[in-house]
Amino acid sequence: MDEGRPRSFYLLATVFGAYVLFLYGPMIAIFVLSFQGPDGGLTFPMNGVSLAWFEKLWAGTGIVDIGAAFLRSLKLGAVVMILTVVISVLAGLAFRRRFPGSAALFYVAVASLIVPSIVTSLGIALEFRLIDDIVKHLAESRGWTHVAATYTTAMGLFTSGLGAHLTWTLPFGLLIMFAIFNRFDPRYEEAARDLGATRWQTFRYVVLPIILPSVIGIGLFGFTLSWDEIARSSQAIGSVNTLPLDLQGLTTTVTTPDIYALGTVTSAVSFLVIGLALHTIRAIGARRDRHGTDAGHGV
């Protein structure tokens, strides 16, 4: 089977190449166009090469306050990432053995993934309106004048927004944890236990190092899914917007290449995060090989 490749290989390789071109071609076009000259437009040809549109973006002129939205998205993404990792790993550990309610929780997680985002978003918006009404009503009837005078809404980036994002990232985290533990060899833990390790030590020094590369993968999913999220945030983010929401709003109004510059910057952040995650995963693998253990290679 090793000699020569069948004709189908070349046919499929061509299809694959075309698919990759389809995936990356348009993105490369906007990366190039974001360096459009100051008089250039939204399409080719390039009218000179400049950083004018990045400068415009940086100065905050032209489009809405992008810098603030950028920071908000970055902060929210970081919080979502950490919570997704912690909550998913914990739940992943619980799911290693069947427990009462495990099936229900699993189906809820899957449902959260496939129920249309707009429905979840609308629900969260309604929930927080209800909370607001209750708080206002309580404040008035109990005579908490300070609350009644200052309270506006409980909805916000790190309340309803954070929750909305977690309903999207946690199912991915849980599914990755399933994939990890389906391939996990429990004999490593048994060995640790036989050698007298406590449950915490077993987790900290045996299980965690083995699953760490995949856990970083969960973090990567957590951050990038949050960084790009629109549909669930749309009704549930409160009065301020995240970067992708602003970007979506701009698509109908902006007619100059600064939107491409913004696209390039946003993608650069994505690529940076992806690069960091992949690099860390590789570094862990390399370290493992150097220390000569066969952990994580299966048996």
Place this chain on the structure above:
Amino acid sequence: MTPSTLTRHMTAWAQATPMAAVFFFFFLVPLALVVMVSFWDYNDYEMIPTFSGRGYTETFEGCLTRLPEMCTMFKTYAKTLKLAALVWALTLLIGFTVAWFLAFHVRSKTWQIALSLVCTIPFWTSNVIRMIAWIPLLGRNGLINQGLLGLGLVDRPVEWLLFSEFSVVLALVHLFTFFMVIPIFNSMIRIDRSLIEAARDAGASGWQTLWHVVVPLSKPGIVIGSIFVLTIVMGDFVTVGVMGGQQIASAGKVVQTHLDALQFPVAAANAVILLGVTLIIIATLSKLVDVRKEL
């Protein structure tokens, strides 16, 4: 229940509680509220918490009286289902081919990982940017029109390339083929290679092997990928909005339009209908496979 199993269950519950709490507060309760509010009454500026079917009756207004002509609601769903079917067929075709290439024709593990990453990386970047990335190519003065004009194939720019159903389908395929590739690849990678050899030894042609061995064994991946793609397209309003120039109605877009007008009960009624249709699609598909066994 012995004391030790109880302790074990307690530990498991403690570990699962944070996740359960998030889903309870941000998914289950909101879902229940959507159903509840869909049966509320409303006027021009607020919702009124009394039972009413108005959200539904207004949504389906004229749907029975004007038959056989289709009401707005049916037209919207017909269009959404058409979009979903088109995108499903295209992503399945492309996704299956790509997964087949990765799983069976790329022989070195390193290349397999590298090429899978090449397919995955765009998934980790912004969807809106991947949508607007089509503007320089498909717009009135875009590369495609420049090319067509230059070759003399058309004498004025083709208008249906951008902000049309065509561009919506193109963008959806562009964004979501990934959801087909990964589960199908995951199913294919587990197919015992000796089965393929057995088929060949028994005289099957390449196509016969593909159709009678690879496709049936990839079915779980195909079903999971289809569930993902169909549910995303059914509920989508961002891609339809941006790539359709905010001019195309879809099931998800209708909900968003009502929300922008702060008509919560109507929006909720539409959301419930959307949810119902989506669940019917999923129920039909998931009859074909046990999702949990496939991870």
